[in-house]
Structure formats: structure tokens, C-alpha cells
Amino acid sequence: MRNLPDATADADGLTVGQVSTRLGVTVRALHHWDAIGLARPSLRTAAGYRVYTAGDLERLHRIVVYREIGLGLDRIRAVLDGSTADVPGALRAQRAQVAMRIERLQQLGAGLDRMIDAHEHGLLLTAEQQAAIFGSGWNPDWAAQARLRYGDTTQWRQYAERSAARGPEEWQAVADAVAGFDRALGAAMDAGVAPGSPEANQLVERHREVFASYFPLSRQMQVCLGRRYEADPGFSAHYDGIRPGLAAWFRRIIDAAARAHGIDPATATWQ
Template structure:
């Protein structure tokens, strides 16, 4: 075979066999990591089967990200020391594998969230958002906004949330809004503006929301029968009042609710 001479192999043949470059083998020779131990009659250096076996051991350690100086020490260490080091490398590798599995699981959740928007079953959605909640809204939202930056943010944030966290997000502000509405808080007042800001912050749990975006969302509370039903189930007329306090707060901050667009 080309590259084979008696009991040894040339650097080019070994490089091709083990899948590294000739330059790499020359470097390992220079630093004393793996050196060819045989010679041809003409003085050319050759790698013996034992040398090639050592190269394979080096490659295994490299896969574990062990630095070259440590590899040299491991290869030449007494058996007991080498075994102890191998145990450490095994434990580190297992830790890395667990971390990579966790990352893969997170990516799976993110992919699913980007595709569906909400990692909750229909039953969980109704239990969290109320009997009037329609799970089909999530699919409708995906069809309308899947290509927007806001949907990407929404998916990334929802991918990490548990049902309990969704429960907290869904009810914290809505309960305050319904209570304020029942107590007659008027749009444009300091209290109403503060509630409008808390409502905007609650949307910010899903994606970054400007005052103009909040106005656009509040329009759906009145125009969309599903959203209207959801808020009116909390308190009859809450949807209209919520739109009014959102609009008043936006107007006070320089946004015209009549011309506001998704920006």
C-alpha cells in the first residue's frame, strides 16, 4: 500500500488514515506529543502501529476538549493517574451532555412556540384564561402575526413559561381592572392612567408594546366578539371602559387613538 514501508507508515499515509492534516502531525511531533519512532533505510521517519494507536488516543482526548499539554501528561502518566483523569473527563462529558440535552429541549419548546404561540393545551387555556376563552384565538393570532418581531418575542417568552406563570400573568392585572371599573374610576385620571400602564406592562410580558400598539389591541376588545365576551365575563362593560382608559392614557402621551397604527 502507498505510504506503507516495512513496519511503518509515512506522515501522509497516517494523516489520511486518522483524518488530520500533515501539518497537525508535524506540530504534534515538534511538541513531543506523538513522534514517529521508526525510520526507513534512507532516514525518513515512519509511524509504527503503536504510534498510530497513540494518535487515536490523542484524538479521543481532543474530542473531550482536553488541552494538548494535558493530553501529553495523560498519555505518559502511570495507569492509576490516567484512570483518575479519565473519570474526571467522563464526569465533565456527562455534565456537558446533560447541558446539551437541556438546550435541545429548550430549542424544541421554542420551535413549537414559534409554530403554535402557546404551549398550553386547549383545556389548560380555558382553565387559565376563563370559560369564555377561545383557544382558536391563538391559531388566528399565529396566522396574522407569525412573521412579525412581536410574535418572535411572544414565542421566545412563552416557551419558558409554566401554566402557573401564565395563570399569574392572566389574572393579576385583569382583577385590578375589573375592580377599578366597578368602583367607577374615570378615564384620564391618575389612577386610570396608572392602570393603563399596568395593562401595557402585562402585554409586555408577551412582547414589547408601545402605546400605539396598546391602542390597536384595545380596539379588538370592542370590535372582536371573542375578546368582548372575555372581558365582559369579568365585568359587564369592562371592555369598553378598558379601551377608554387606554386611549386616554395614550392621548396624554402624544398618541392619537383615532390614527394610531401598529408601531
Template sequence: MGVMNNRDNNKSTGTQSLTVGEVAEILGVTVRTLHHWDQIGLASPSERTWSDYRLYTATDLARLQRIAVYRELDMSLAEIAALLDDPDTDPVASLTAQKERILEKVSRLADLERGVDRMIEAHRSGVLLTTEQQREIFGDGWDPDWTRQAHEKWGHTAQWSEYAERGAHRTPEQWAALQGAMADLEGRLGAAVRDGVLPGSETADALVDEHREVLSNFFTLSVSMQVCLGRMYEASAGTGADFAEHYESVAPGLTAWLRQAIDARARALGVDPDAAEWG
């Protein structure tokens, strides 16, 4: 009866008291949140029924709405309490400081958005360079469509994701440095073939280790995966992804020599080339 009288009286003045559940629904917060704010003295209901049931007045609701707004601004409960109750707190100064924090956060989120956009584009295209930059870095023989073809073939793999995510943060200068390292390595691989270096020799092993290390700039490459790559290189002639043609242009016989050298190095490291798997 006390509840009915209390609520009915407020209805007559247009200020009907609200239960904690009704206020929670209006503000879009949980009942538990309202109980917490009550417990710490931030916002307590002004009325109680005879059975000690919480009832919020219109004045209570107005305070709660201000609290909810400040929470949307990421202000701490202590800051909100000071802003609402401390007479020495300058609301303008407090809100101005909060605005500055918000602007800093907006700037960070804008940077994050640009980073996500680069990641999306990197996953789609593989190389975030203009056609002119690609040809300048990779040479006139470079076909920008190769990255599209690679995405169609390997875009679903974890290695492509790793390659794309690393590439999204690589500058043109870093791409150029990496391409220079690849070209230098390939030149020494070609020289090894021409000089008759034997697969399994100390020199060949060092070159194979460096080959794996350089390619690991694109994605993590295990010894077993390197074996798979070596065999793919040798089998790639005429497939549209002609790694063999590229290596043969460096030095005739390099494709077979590299596969043999990789297999020999794998055996020395305890990996059976015939049982090697990707991943």
C-alpha cells in the same frame, strides 16, 4: 530519492510511512493540528526525509489515533500528554474522571434537549398547558382553539416568538398568577368605566400604564404598539378574535373607553396615536 527509498522500504515491511497530509485525512483533522501537536511534543513524526519532510510511522499513527479518541472525549492536550507519557498517571482513574465529566455533559444536553422541545411546542401551540389546566386557569369560557387561531394569524411575528419563548418556561402556577393579575386589572378597568373616570385623567393613565405592563409579560409592548392594540380591540367585534366582546362582558363601553384612554396616555407621552405603528 531519499523519500522514495524510505517509503518503499517501509512498504516491504508493511509499515509504509505516511505524509502529514495522509495522516490528517485518515484521522479527520487538519494538517495545522498535526503541526501543532508536533510543536508541543505531543505527537511528532519519527522519520524525516533528507529534505526534512515529516513522515509518520505505523507507531506514530497508533499514538495519533489514541490522541484523536481522547480529544473526542474533550480531554485537554495536557491531560492527554499525561495519560500517554506520565508513568505516575493512572489511566483508569483519568478515564473514569473523564467519563464522569461526559455523563454530566450528557445530562446537561438532555436538559437542553427538553428545553428545545418545549420551545418547539410553545411556538406551535402558544400555551404549554393541558386543556384541563387551561380551563382551570383561564375559566370555563376559555376555548383552547384560540391559541391555534392566534398562531395562524401571528405565528410569523417576532412578538409571537417572544410570547412562545416566555411561555415555554412559565409554570401552571405562573400562568395562574398572570391570569389573576389580568383579571384584577380588568375588574378595575370596568370599575373605572362605571365610575365615569375620564380618559386622560390621572386614574386612567395609571390603569393604561398597568395594562401595558401586564401585557408586557407576554411580549415587549411599546406605547405605540399599545395604541395599535387598543384600536384592534375596538375594531374586533365579529372578527372571530372578539376582544371587544370580552371587554364588553367586563363592563359595557369598556372597549371604547380603553382605546380612548390609551390614546390619551400616548399623547401625554409624546406619541401621536394617529401615526402609531406596530413594532
């Protein structure tokens, strides 16, 4: 390595700092490449500072390009120093890996698009699909109304995350589970199942499991829902349409199960 007077560094080559700025790599990376013998400066000043010549800069340009396409430092060394006989083959292999990463990123992008749509719209189903799955009485505007009311809540975010991963078949399975639970609820009331009984408590647990298709439901939150099932005209019409008085009975079995777990239904809150 030839030494130069400090005053000639700019004329004969570039310092580490200048190369770092020109190539957009860190000084630390340049020092590392020098230490491992991948790209050593050909010159040093009398004070010992590294100076890169035009030839050194050309090698560094190639290192930066190869590193950006994903080649490791050992592979870069082999390509630059000619120790690999099939450079085009090595680059084709790297190109195949890049193509795989691009495909994966495209998939991630599509997943993010679905997540965004789910957060903004709730259901990622057409109006026709919703009617086919949830029945002719389903209103496609309900999801948009729910988002306006609950869009800033944790539960809406949890619901959106589940919705983003579901297509028509998955939503059909959710609808079937809900319908099955509603039938079991009506049959239990017909059979005279008493609030607080093991059979009633099992139904309450089943309700939490089915409802988890939308978002996790704590026992206190379930009590709050029970109140709404009875008081809200839309919900009460749904349950009373299955069996007259079912909305009130459903609330009673929820409250009884909550008491068995030390929760006072009168003071339960959405938490």
C-alpha cells in the same frame, strides 16, 4: 531521528498529509503536536519532510481518541507517557464529566422541544389546564387560530419564547394579573376616572406591563389594540361584560395617554 531518501517515505511511513487524511485531523494540529513534543514523527526524508511510522500512528490514534472524549493535551501526555499513576482514575473522572455534558445536552434538547412546540402551538397546556386557569369561557382553539394569523410575526415569536418557559403555575400568575387589571379598569370607570388623568394614565401603563407577559407592547401598538378592543366583537364583549361601555372607555384612556407622549392615535401603526 533517522533520515530517509525521499523515495522511501511511502514504504517506511506516512507523510503529514497522509496522516491528516487517515486520522481526520488537520495538518496544523499535527505540526502543533510535533512542536510541543506530544507526537513527533520518528523519521524525516532527506528533504526534511516528516514521516510517521506505524508506532507513531498508534500514538496518534490514542491522542485522537483521548481528545475526542475531552482530555486536554497535558492530560493526554501524562496518560501516554505514564506520568500519571492512575490512568483508569483519570479516565473515570473524564467519564463523569462526559456524563454531565450528556445530561446538560439532554436538558437543552428538552428545552428545544418545548420551544418548537411553543412556536407551533402557542400554549403548552392541556385543554383541561387551560379551562382551569383561564375559565370555562376559554376556547382551547384560540391559540391555534392566533398562530395561523400571526405565526410569521415578531410578536408571535416573542410570545412563543415566553410560553416555552411557562407551566401551569406561571400561566396562573399571568391570568391572575390580567383579572386583577380588568377589575381595576372597571372600578376606575365606575369612579369616574377621566381620560388623561394621572389615575387613567397609570392604568394604561399597568396594561402595558401586564400585556408584556405575552410580548413587549409599544405605545403605538397599544393604541392599535385599543381600537380593536372597541371594534372587535370578541374583545368588546369581554370588556363590556365587565362594565357596559368599558371597551370604548378603555380606548379613550389609551388614546389620551398616547397623546401625552406625542402620539396621534389617528395615525398610530403597529410598531
